[in-house]
Amino acid sequence: MYPYFSNNPYGANSKEATTEKNKIESGEMRKCPECAELVIREARICRFCGYKLYPKPLIQEQEIEEFTRKQALRPN
Numbered sequence: 001m002y003p004y005f006s007n008n009p010y011g012a013n014s015k016e017a018t019t020e021k022n023k024i025e026s027g028e029m030r031k032c033p034e035c036a037e038l039v040i041r042e043a044r045i046c047r048f049c050g051y052k053l054y055p056k057p058l059i060q061e062q063e064i065e066e067f068t069r070k071q072a073l074r075p076n
């Protein structure tokens with residue numbers, strides 16, 4: 001009758017925590033810098049606190065890091 005409950009012998013909370021960690025590691029979710037709640041990576045605004053999360057900030061950070069590294073290699 002309730003297949004979802006019978007598939008979850010460890011309880012909702014522990015299973016959810018593992019899923020959240022996996023989602024962060026896979027890049028599907030990320031943590032809001034303001035409230036530390038998990039939000040979908042594509043979200044523009046945190047659904048918990050309303051903090052403005054712009055899309056794909058991780059890629060921007062990587063690009064900046066790469067740019068800095070290239071600059072460090074060049075003397076000028």
Ligand SMILES: [Zn+2]
Nearest residue numbers: 032035046049
């Ligand atoms: Zn938040």
